[in-house]
Amino acid sequence: MGIMTAEDVLRVLRDRCGEAMGEPLDIVVTRRDVRDEASFRGTGVLDLYAELFPASERDSPDDMLRWLLSDDVGEIRHFYVGDRAMSYRLDSRCFILRAAERAVGLAFFTYDHASDLIYCNHVGIGAAWRGRGLARAFYRAIVEMLDALFPRNIGVVLEVEPFDHDHLEVIIDDLERAGRRQLAANTQAEIRRLLRVSWYDGLDYSVFCGVQTMRPLVCRSPCLDPSLPSSQWAGGEENYWLMWRARTGAPIMETGAGKLWHKAVTAIYIEILAKSLVAADPDDRRGYWDYATALTAKTLRAASEVHLARCLGDDDRALLTRWRRLAIDLPI
Structure with a gap:
């Protein structure tokens, strides 16, 4: 059997989990489907983030919004440390699993252009949606999407x-x-x-x-x-x-x-x-x-x-x- 595409995985995810819960499932991605602060907050993903992770493990919502929508958008950023010029180039994305357009899962990844590595920051599924292989199906769909977004990774x-x-x-x-x-x-x-x-x-x-x-x-x-x-x-x-x-x-x-x-x-x-x-x-x-x-x-x-x-x-x-x-x- 060949490698499943993100669409294949999502279809399996819907068949195994969505119908069982009586809700349609989809995955939206920042800067592709979710392009501004209002729509990001409107998914309910920040409430889910607070539910899933203790305060000591969470980034501030303002920082997340800055990274996802303005700072880490695949462009070279320049700064100085004393007289030394430096730069970096990151692309951060939040993948949001939704049931009836409300976040039930999230994953935060950052691609570093200097190393061609993808860094996994957070992955989580809401308590009511755990089981039936949903987390693994969600993760595998994300990996397929990441490979499409960043083909050099x-x-x-x-x-x-x-x-x-x-x-x-x-x-x-x-x-x-x-x-x-x-x-x-x-x-x-x-x-x-x-x-x-x-x-x-x-x-x-x-x-x-x-x-x-x-x-x-x-x-x-x-x-x-x-x-x-x-x-x-x-x-x-x-x-x-x-x-x-x-x-x-x-x-x-x-x-x-x-x-x-x-x-x-x-x-x-x-x-x-x-x-x-x-x-x-x-x-x-x-x-x-x-x-x-x-x-x-x-x-x-x-x-x-x-x-x-x-x-x-x-x-x-x-x-x-x-x-x-x-x-x-x-x-x-």
């Missing part, structure tokens, strides 16, 4: 929060013994990390690992708020693993994984994050730029040999099986 990269296997084993041991079904917020967050990695693993993503440790490499993300005093930037840093999926139809190759790792880290933390934040904040451009580039360079120096591996090992899959047997409903 080489694949998608994303960040996931690291999970601690040993800690999760203790949590699941306790749940199995006690039979508890109410989970504390910190326990839910830890389990969701495993579930999120599992979801992307099911979409054929790989994770960047160190050859010597055989463990996922840790990226240290710079603080996302340059307006804070520089003494507080370190407190706003986060650790992530990077996951990768080659362009549709292309095999995942381990050869050149080190170069791909360097390209991915630079794209996310310099081209997409640091440059856009520095360009938007004229007050302390040099200070934040030096901080962000130094932190990124430290991440790159920490990995001498890199390879791509499946996201979950056998022990992780066994742990996931035990979690599923508990039959606790915990959306990711």
Whole structure:
């Protein structure tokens, strides 16, 4: 069977999910179908965004609108850091899954022209619409659309929060013994990390690992708020693993994984994050730029040999099986 087009996937999505819910489904895209602030807000996607993601993980609506409709529109943007001229070229799109013209799913992606990489920022489906394969069908339709929008792209990269296997084993041991079904917020967050990695693993993503440790490499993300005093930037840093999926139809190759790792880290933390934040904040451009580039360079120096591996090992899959047997409903 050949690769399904976005229209094929959407048709399957409608057949399997839309009729079952009694609602027609469609996908609209910013700057193609949704071209201004009023129409973007009118989809209800910002309400869905607030429902799906905690405040600590959300960008401000004003920033999203700026990126999607004016700043990251595929044009070269120029700025200065001191006397040094810089530029970047991004294209951000929000894909909105609608039922009866109201948002029930969203996905936010950014294409970096410098690296030909697509960065996946957020993907989510409303609680009432989860199940029946809707999330995977939505994601696959988006990937087909991205390939059409950006024919030079080489694949998608994303960040996931690291999970601690040993800690999760203790949590699941306790749940199995006690039979508890109410989970504390910190326990839910830890389990969701495993579930999120599992979801992307099911979409054929790989994770960047160190050859010597055989463990996922840790990226240290710079603080996302340059307006804070520089003494507080370190407190706003986060650790992530990077996951990768080659362009549709292309095999995942381990050869050149080190170069791909360097390209991915630079794209996310310099081209997409640091440059856009520095360009938007004229007050302390040099200070934040030096901080962000130094932190990124430290991440790159920490990995001498890199390879791509499946996201979950056998022990992780066994742990996931035990979690599923508990039959606790915990959306990711």
